[in-house]
Amino acid sequence: MMNLRNLGAGIVLLLIVLGGIWFVMISSYEEDLGTKNEYLAVDSVNNVTMEKNNSLFDISFSNSEESLEWSKLSVSIDNGTERMACSKGNFTSNEIGKSKIAPKLSSDGVTFTVTVDATSEDDFTYLDLSNLLEGSVSNFNLRFSKTDIYLSENVTGTIIDDVNFEDLINIPNQEFTENSDERLDWYDYKITTHRVEPEDKIYVINNNGNYFKIKFLSYYNDEDEPRYVSFLVSALEDSDFPALSNPLLVSPAKCTIIESTFKSDFWEQDETIMIYENNFDICSDNCTIKIFITYENISVKGTQTILLS
Incomplete structure (x- = not known):
């Protein structure tokens, strides 16, 4: 009887320890997004x-471990009157x-970061890919519901x-070979952390002869x-991308980003x-500017305010 009690107590203790480890893994989990680079203004x-x-x-960069892709960067400033995205x-x-x-248009001026609300239990959210607007059941290129993402019948992918x-x-x-028959296999489910993680791959979508590249970033919002x-989305070659000229989505930039070296697709480390x-x-006079920089939708550490004279 004593041995059975000891065995039972040992099992309970083991379950408590394993539960504690699992809780720590869940509560301390961080997505593999953003950068450890830090900037100085x-x-x-x-x-x-x-x-x-x-x-x-x-x-x-005051601290730099990698060059950053401009398609994943967003740089904006606030002069106390309004917040402005730079491009x-x-x-x-x-x-x-x-x-x-x-x-949201990235700082490269040609790539959008798109967030889709796929929270409905009953209905899909429909996306008009070329215009980056909400579509309908009769007019869409991709549809989203929770983790399920499908192409429409006239769209293919690779x-x-x-x-x-x-x-x-x-x-x-x-x-x-990707088509509307099956959902996109775009993520892994990590049972140890109970998280959905996008796979590190790019989808190329053929939408009636216009081609777009898509890279999924996250399944979670800022909260x-x-x-x-x-996900990131950008047109390939000379494909038509009317979202880039839609006044509902974009407007002339009030601040511009000038690179000190040759124009490239990366903000280089040095x-x-x-x-x-x-x-x-x-x-036009002494003023304080707030600076906001994100990479893959995650804030980059660095100078938050600067006094200009």
């Missing part, structure tokens, strides 16, 4: 004036209010492995709530970038 050598093309400040291109994102489809999102610039010469699928006004008066 310094005032430009030129004084700000009433002109609308001032050089505002320079940014470089290497001519356009930046608009806030479109409440919508189940939330696209998978590219072991390639950076930035490096994929051409339409792949391979069969497009770590599930069923919010986020590179200094410069933030300029773009025909808009952001700061």
Whole structure:
């Protein structure tokens, strides 16, 4: 009898220990997104004036472990009056209010980070891929419900492995075998942490002769709530991408990003970038600017405010 009691107590103790380990794994889990790079912002050598093309400040990495892809970067500033997204291109994102489809133009000016609200228990969320707007059951290219993602009947896809999102610039010469028959196999389920993790691969989608590359980023929103699928999307070659010219989604950038080296797809580890006004008066006298930089939707550590003179 004593041996049975000891055995039972041992089993209970083992279960408690295993439960504690599992709880620690769940509570301390962090997605493999973002970067450990840290940045430092310094005032430009030129004084700000009433002109609308001032050089505002320079940014470089004070701690750097990797070069960052511009398609995954977002740089924005706040002058106390409004918050403005900066771009290497001519356009930046608009806030479109409440919508189940939330696209945000990255700082490269050609890639969107899209978040889809797939929380409904009963209904799919439909995506018009070319326009990055919410579609309908009769007009969509992808549909989302929780972890389930399907292509529409007139859309096909293929998978590219072991390639950076930035490096994929051409339409792949391979069969497009993904179709509407089965859901996309885009994630792994980690039973140890009870998390959905996107696989490290790129989908190339053929939408009636227009080709888009998609890389899934996360299944969780900023509050770590599930069923919010986020992904990068950009057009390949000369494919039509009307979202880039839709005034509901984009508008002229009020601040621009100038690279100190040759124009590239990466913010290099040893590179200094410069933030300029773009025909808009952001700061004409002493002013304090707040800086916000994200990578893969995760905040990058660094200078939060800078005084310009």
